[in-house]
Amino acid sequence: MKLLAKMSWLELKLFLREPLTVLFALALPLLVLFVMGGVFGNDVDAAYYRGVGSMDYYVPAYIALVTASVGLISLPVHIAGNRDRGVLKRYHASSMPTWVVIGSSVVTTFVIASISGLLLVAVAMPVHRVVSPDRLGLVLIGFAAAALMFASLGVLLGAVLPTARAAQALGVLLWFVMLILGGAGPPPEVLTGAMGAIGDVTPLRHAVRIMHDGWLSLDAGLSWLLVAGLFCVFASAALRFFRWE
């Protein structure tokens, strides 16, 4: 455990030393918030946003989006890059346990996503008068579940993709598709046919729905189960396919 703590702290410091990654993880969600908040305000239109104010809809969704950003982009780029450059090989030759390498990545994802999420809430609540969470405990559980799911997907992508460049390309692509179709972009009501169907199968859609469950008491349907199931699938595949070189 001490080793995990040391590795996690070191990974966090390394993360903070990469200005562009920090900017992406912390500033981009705020930028999206400003643009969307400026365009849509926080008015209620029964036909859109599941019948709640648009910012009330978006803020919990963006918290889910933040876990996706870190999990889909930062984490795979970091892991694939470390393998590509021979860092993982060196860890392996020094008997660094697999669970410490993976565990520290998950811890880092958690911490970065938490900071980014808190920043988002701290700005959105006063500026856009977003409603307070209905059930804070459930919001925190939802956040943890979403972060775990995307962290395990991130480790999986980092495990199977050969280089940092490949990880970045695929990560950004997945992130963008999820942003647009997964419920953190246009209101789900305007996504028809194929778009809606694709949106329904993105992990982000279900992360958004469990956040809405806690924050706004909107029905999550099977999303809790799906997030838990996806976590199990991603995590076991990540452990199965993790390679040191």
Add this chain to the structure above:
Amino acid sequence: MPRLDPVVSVAHLAKRYGDFVAVSDVSFDVAPGEIFGILGPNGAGKTTTVECLQGLRHIDGGEVSVLGYDPRHDSKSIRRRTGSQLQESALPERMKVWEALDLFGSLRTSGPSTEQLLDDWGLTDKADTRFGNLSGGQQQRLFVALALVNDPDLVFLDEMTTGLDPSSRRVAWDLIRQIRDTGTTVLLVTHFMDEAERLCDRLVIIDRGTVVAAGTPSELIDRHGGGVRVRFTHDGSIEAWLHGVPHVGAVSRDRDRYEVSGDGPVLAYVAAALVEHGVAPVDLRQERATLEDVFLALTDGGDAE
């Protein structure tokens, strides 16, 4: 043959990658406290051999023992008591020197402190420098320090000086001797002949996955270097009795220039015979093949790259 139990013992090691046979038959023993070299052209199977010893690769055939452990079952025990500088491995660009030593240091139960290692390898004033900002020589020193972090009984150094400029290579050679002087056995993989000739107590030359020669550098030169040539100048005709000197093979003369070829201690016998006959040339010298000549004679000279 080594006097004590060997630190590393390899018998008929074989390793394939699919259809490609990387190592077909490699055998050698490494004695405690020596610098043992594995030489060979690029693609000969050197790195594969070492990675098999470390338990980083699955072994397809043969018997291997490292510090008494079998890498197939006990790679963790091996890694606990060995250190390594791997080919094509690195640290994160933004990791600082002290952070790397601290991290790898926390993987072991005993060994020198971070401060001690920084001091031993001249890195104290670079402790806060990021890996990516170190010079090539400083990175090598850090890798050596990391390889010694667990106070190992054996260190693997794979192509440690590749890519270094000549002066950094000299520094690296001193580092390697320093490691040996602390009592640690060194297994050195290299394709530089001068490096092997200067550093290695004993070595094997590997080509196409098999051992083509083994011994000390001078044994190899004696055995495969095409003998020894002794040269000197003298005005008179002395071929007749030179032929009778022990260890002399052929004598040739070009006006006043003599060339005597022979084997082993020929120089000493020729010198003694010359003095006995009242001949004392001022330019008596021996020309000997280098390890590089041996290497080129025994291998294809690195056709892989």
